[in-house]
Amino acid sequence: MVLEGKRSWDASDIPNLTGRVAIVTGGNGGIGKVTVRELARNGAKVYMFSRSESRATAAIDDIKSEIPETNIEYIHFDLQSLKSAKKAANSFLAKEERLDILVLNAGIMAVPFQLTEDGIEIQACNGVGHAALTFPLLPLLKQTAAEPNSHVRIVSVASIGSWAAYQPDFTSLDTLNRPYWSTWLRYANSKLMNILFINELQKRLEGTGIYCLSVHPGIISTDLWLGMDQSWPLLYPFHAIRRRVMLTTDQGALTQLYAATSLEVEEKDLKAAYLVPYGRVGQKSPLAEDTEGKLGTAFMALCDKVIAEKS
Numbered sequence: 062m063v064l065e066g067k068r069s070w071d072a073s074d075i076p077n078l079t080g081r082v083a084i085v086t087g088g089n090g091g092i093g094k095v096t097v098r099e100l101a102r103n104g105a106k107v108y109m110f111s112r113s114e115s116r117a118t119a120a121i122d123d124i125k126s127e128i129p130e131t132n133i134e135y136i137h138f139d140l141q142s143l144k145s146a147k148k149a150a151n152s153f154l155a156k157e158e159r160l161d162i163l164v165l166n167a168g169i170m171a172v173p174f175q176l177t178e179d180g181i182e183i184q185a186c187n188g189v190g191h192a193a194l195t196f197p198l199l200p201l202l203k204q205t206a207a208e209p210n211s212h213v214r215i216v217s218v219a220s221i222g223s224w225a226a227y228q229p230d231f232t233s234l235d236t237l238n239r240p241y242w243s244t245w246l247r248y249a250n251s252k253l254m255n256i257l258f259i260n261e262l263q264k265r266l267e268g269t270g271i272y273c274l275s276v277h278p279g280i281i282s283t284d285l286w287l288g289m290d291q292s293w294p295l296l297y298p299f300h301a302i303r304r305r306v307m308l309t310t311d312q313g314a315l316t317q318l319y320a321a322t323s324l325e326v327e328e329k330d331l332k333a334a335y336l337v338p339y340g341r342v343g344q345k346s347p348l349a350e351d352t353e354g355k356l357g358t359a360f361m362a363l364c365d366k367v368i369a370e371k372s
């Protein structure tokens with residue numbers, strides 16, 4: 062992985078994280094699992110926030126069989142339930158007195174239209190569910206950032222798919238719940254939410270020393286692509302091809318690992334930056350800056366309201 066300003070950056074460049082505490086959502090597979098593994102390998106205590114206890118336990122056992130000294134714990138977290146997100150945050154707060162790294166990685170893609178128990182379109186939870194988890198963690202993140210030599214990061218795993226977001230309107234739940242939108246359009250909107258959330262969070266955290274970043278991790282062969290099978294069941298041959306041409310999970314996790322740990326983030330002052338593979342700072346969306354700002358304000362206001370009402 063070639064990163065701007067350096068010959069290369071890979072997982073061996075992750076600094077020593079001993080004494081630091083991290084959360085990775087959706088860490089039981091894909092690039093999330095590699096993120097958990099590499100943060101833990103370098104000394105962080107890592108919490109895997111996962112919906113499935115059996116998948117989380119299997120993933121933790123797998124990592125420990127490779128690196129026995131790692132410190133990884135599971136907390137139940139369902140991205141598609143605002144109550145679960147709040148409960149998961151509270152379970153963590155009951156156990157830990159610091160939080161250095163929050164990686165908002167879990168996500169689904171290209172699945173059929175469905176409303177969750179909270180009445181939210183299921184892919185929109187990629188954005189709203191992570192806001193519900195993050196808000197209760199903010200006081201602890203700020204407290205940790207106030208300590209000397211802390212490097213507190215909030216990283217949201219977005220996607221270049223956000224460029225396909227079409228006339229998004231984040232002013233009410235009704236505007237998210239449009240069944241006539243294509244499944245890809247709903248995914249694109251959810252990934253734009255990830256970017257807008259980071260933009261707005263960085264503003265709210267001004268003066269705290271916390272760095273918020275969004276990333277596009279690349280096009281990676283993971284189970285994420287299986288979501289498409291629910292919409293297009295005849296895609297089986299595609300899966301044989303994707304395994305050959307897409308990035309591996311080890312490669313795909315590097316951008317978020319860089320955002321979460323590299324000291325270059327502070328050296329280059331990458332506040333609210335959107336990083337794409339190879340560590341480049343990418344353009345967040347084709348939207349004009351003021352349009353992006355208005356959408357971000359609307360999305361945060363919607364999150365504040367919906368989360369207060371339903372979590």
Ligand SMILES: NC(=O)c1ccc[n+]([C@@H]2O[C@H](COP(=O)([O-])OP(=O)(O)OC[C@H]3O[C@@H](n4cnc5c(N)ncnc54)[C@H](O)[C@@H]3O)[C@@H](O)[C@H]2O)c1
Nearest residue numbers: 087090091092112139140141167168220280281283284285
């Ligand atoms: N794979 C790609 O090509 C690609 C490209 C751009 C962005 N991304 C983003 O990367 C992130 C990770 O995806 P991946 O490619 O590793 O896919 P993946 O399917 O392997 O991993 C997704 C993770 O999210 C978890 N998850 C799904 N629904 C959940 C829920 N309701 N509650 C808790 N956890 C849940 C899954 O269990 C899994 O651990 C996603 O946010 C995705 O949008 C992936």
